[in-house]
Amino acid sequence: MSTTAVHGLWTVAAGPVDRIPAPHIEYAQLAPTLIVVGAAVLGVLVEAFVPRKARYHTQVFLAFAALASAFAAVVALAGAGYASGKAQVAAMGALAVDGPALFLQGTILLASVVAVFTFAERHLDPKAHGNRVDSFAAQAASVPGSDSEKAAVKAGFTTTEVFPLALFAVSGMLIFPAANDLLMLFIALEVFSLPLYLLCALARRQRLMSQEAAVKYFLLGAFSSAFLLFGIALLYGYAGSVSYAAIADVVDGTVARMDPALAASTGNDALLLIGGALVLMGLLFKVGAVPFHMWTPDVYQGAPTPVTGFMAAATKVAAFGALLRLLYVVLPGLRWDWRPVMWGVAIVTMLAGAVIAVTQTDVKRLLAYSSIAHAGFILAGVIATSKQGVSSVLFYLAAYSFVTIGAFAVVTLVRDAGGEATHLSKWAGLGRRSPLTAAVFAVFLLAFAGIPLTSGFSGKFAVFAAAAEGGAAPLVVVGVISSAIAAFFYIRVIVLMFFSEPKADGPTVAVPSFLTTSTIAVGVVVTVALGVFPQYFLDLAGQASTFVR
Amino acid sequence: MNPVNYLYLAALLFTIGAAGVLIRRNAIVLFMCIELMLNACNLAFVTFSRMHGNLDGQIIAFFTMVVAAAEVVVGLAIIVSLFRTRHSASVDDASLMKL
Numbered sequence: 001m002s003t004t005a006v007h008g009l010w011t012v013a014a015g016p017v018d019r020i021p022a023p024h025i026e027y028a029q030l031a032p033t034l035i036v037v038g039a040a041v042l043g044v045l046v047e048a049f050v051p052r053k054a055r056y057h058t059q060v061f062l063a064f065a066a067l068a069s070a071f072a073a074v075v076a077l078a079g080a081g082y083a084s085g086k087a088q089v090a091a092m093g094a095l096a097v098d099g100p101a102l103f104l105q106g107t108i109l110l111a112s113v114v115a116v117f118t119f120a121e122r123h124l125d126p127k128a129h130g131n132r133v134d135s136f137a138a139q140a141a142s143v144p145g146s147d148s149e150k151a152a153v154k155a156g157f158t159t160t161e162v163f164p165l166a167l168f169a170v171s172g173m174l175i176f177p178a179a180n181d182l183l184m185l186f187i188a189l190e191v192f193s194l195p196l197y198l199l200c201a202l203a204r205r206q207r208l209m210s211q212e213a214a215v216k217y218f219l220l221g222a223f224s225s226a227f228l229l230f231g232i233a234l235l236y237g238y239a240g241s242v243s244y245a246a247i248a249d250v251v252d253g254t255v256a257r258m259d260p261a262l263a264a265s266t267g268n269d270a271l272l273l274i275g276g277a278l279v280l281m282g283l284l285f286k287v288g289a290v291p292f293h294m295w296t297p298d299v300y301q302g303a304p305t306p307v308t309g310f311m312a313a314a315t316k317v318a319a320f321g322a323l324l325r326l327l328y329v330v331l332p333g334l335r336w337d338w339r340p341v342m343w344g345v346a347i348v349t350m351l352a353g354a355v356i357a358v359t360q361t362d363v364k365r366l367l368a369y370s371s372i373a374h375a376g377f378i379l380a381g382v383i384a385t386s387k388q389g390v391s392s393v394l395f396y397l398a399a400y401s402f403v404t405i406g407a408f409a410v411v412t413l414v415r416d417a418g419g420e421a422t423h424l425s426k427w428a429g430l431g432r433r434s435p436l437t438a439a440v441f442a443v444f445l446l447a448f449a450g451i452p453l454t455s456g457f458s459g460k461f462a463v464f465a466a467a468a469e470g471g472a473a474p475l476v477v478v479g480v481i482s483s484a485i486a487a488f489f490y491i492r493v494i495v496l497m498f499f500s501e502p503k504a505d506g507p508t509v510a511v512p513s514f515l516t517t518s519t520i521a522v523g524v525v526v527t528v529a530l531g532v533f534p535q536y537f538l539d540l541a542g543q544a545s546t547f548v549r
Numbered sequence: 550m551n552p553v554n555y556l557y558l559a560a561l562l563f564t565i566g567a568a569g570v571l572i573r574r575n576a577i578v579l580f581m582c583i584e585l586m587l588n589a590c591n592l593a594f595v596t597f598s599r600m601h602g603n604l605d606g607q608i609i610a611f612f613t614m615v616v617a618a619a620e621v622v623v624g625l626a627i628i629v630s631l632f633r634t635r636h637s638a639s640v641d642d643a644s645l646m647k648l
Contacts, residue, residue, distance in 0.1 A: 212644075219624075230593065
């Protein structure tokens with residue numbers, strides 16, 4: 001045997017390596033997400049290089065420009081037909097560009113624009129040492145009440161990092177409803193969750209509560225995402241792929257597209273059922289459905305109110321988008337198994353949210369429980385398993401997000417010496433002190449309650465109609481009953497504001513700058529417009545209700 | 550060895566982690582238990598990858614590691630700030646908002 005032959009046993013000639021083909025990415029179709037990610041990275045650079053004085057204005061402008069241009073990109077894509085005829089799967093099967101994805105991305109972007117306005121508000125808190133301050137801690141790293149915190153306040157520091165953090169969160173939320181494989185789903189979940197955990201910890205007032213909220217949100221969020229990941233592992237074990245279409249093929253038993261070599265090691269139903277349940281659990285946690293709702297009231301109460309509004313609206317939209325896609329694209333073949341479970345979850349969520357909300361005395365906790373009840377109503381639409389179900393959920397999410405951001409923006413206005421006065425007893429007689437603020441809040445509460453001529457009514461009607469047509473009539477009955485319970489406590493707040501005597505040491509209503517004013521104005525306009533002329537938007541949601549696979 | 554055994558091990562590690570999160574009271578220990586759960590997921594991914602003979606699972610394991618690292622950055626920042634405020638990392642002490 002020659003020497004080279006012997007060496008050949010453990011060496012190989014360094015020949016030209018076969019080129020690995022580069023993945024084909026459709027940058028134009030992913031533009032909305034890419035713009036927001038790019039702006040977020042730029043925002044980090046702004047923090048590093050722009051002088052402190054100029055950072056706030058730079059960041060606000062950058063965030064607004066990015067969100068607005070990303071929304072323009074979504075509209076352009078929808079106009080080019082990607083929402084209907086040209087819907088396709090982009091980025092090597094990782095992301096879907098279709099009607100529901102574009103509709104929800106548009107909703108998230110618009111909601112984020114108005115939420116960023118409330119982030120940027122600097123006229124509510126009294127001036128600290130001559131500097132206008134926003135709702136965020138002067139310096140997050142300094143211990144509350146310590147000398148370093150006082151020094152940071154005196155120096156006029158502000159946490160302008162909130163804007164890039166919010167942009168990172170938005171980018172994750174844009175990917176979440178469009179994710180077309182389970183890996184993308186998990187990464188998007190983490191990308192939007194991690195900045196939110198940090199944002200929760202950054203309140204200027206009541207920092208102990210804010211930090212506590214962040215710890216609770218972080219630990220429970222990480223716990224639930226570990227369940228989601230294990231579910232993904234099991235589904236990968238079941239199907240031999242994490243792509244939605246491939247898993248759906250294995251579920252349906254049409255494995256034509258699959259590698260025949262995989263056929264021996266896939267198709268174990270135990271893996272499918274447990275994996276599907278764990279992934280659903282992770283998503284229901286983000287949605288805030290009972291029994292995974294425990295974090296919601298504490299986090300909503302402790303987080304800075306602008307962040308609460310942003311989180312309550314945009315996270316819910318993104319999470320329901322992902323839930324819809326999972327149930328309608330990956331697991332439609334399993335609907336006889338998941339529908340009973342989701343029935344139970346929806347019923348418990350609607351009832352528990354409405355009943356517990358009745359006992360609340362803090363306005364932020366009240367809105368948190370009301371958001372749980374609304375998650376239940378939206379789940380009723382999800383269960384319909386029809387095109388109408390999808391469109392009604394899309395419409396409901398769009399309507400709900402603006403009401404929520406508007407309501408939390410009003411909460412930031414009502415203040416006393418300790419910051420925001422969130423205890424309900426302090427809201428007594430607000431209608432006499434400040435009729436406009438109270439009237440606006442009443443409009444939002446009526447929309448939450450689902451009174452006709454508000455967006456809440458159109459949304460609830462669409463969702464319940466879809467559920468009834470989808471064979472879930474008992475669910476509609478439970479929904480209407482819990483709406484009635486919920487209406488009780490919304491009306492109670494209205495009565496409290498308008499028909500009780502204001503207290504002598506009651507809170508004052510701060511005069512906001514045009515930022516918060518425009519947030520609230522947009523909220524009111526959308527609420528009324530979607531209530532009075534819902535048809536155009538229902539049609540829009542109807543056109544956008546077909547998933548690509 | 551039969552690769553299925555690794556799946557049992559992964560499930561066991563995951564359960565230990567989940568039980569730890571529910572039982573232990575120190576935020577850092579809770580966090581370590583969550584990391585244990587993520588690593589159990591990784592083990593399941595690479596085992597399935599070996600069983601199916603494709604590389605998807607191994608790639609996902611790398612992504613999970615990066616995510617876990619990012620989670621450590623954010624999580625420790627939050628837990629340390631809580632500890633510096635309260636001089637305690639117990640999750641039972643953080644009960645300002647309990648009803």
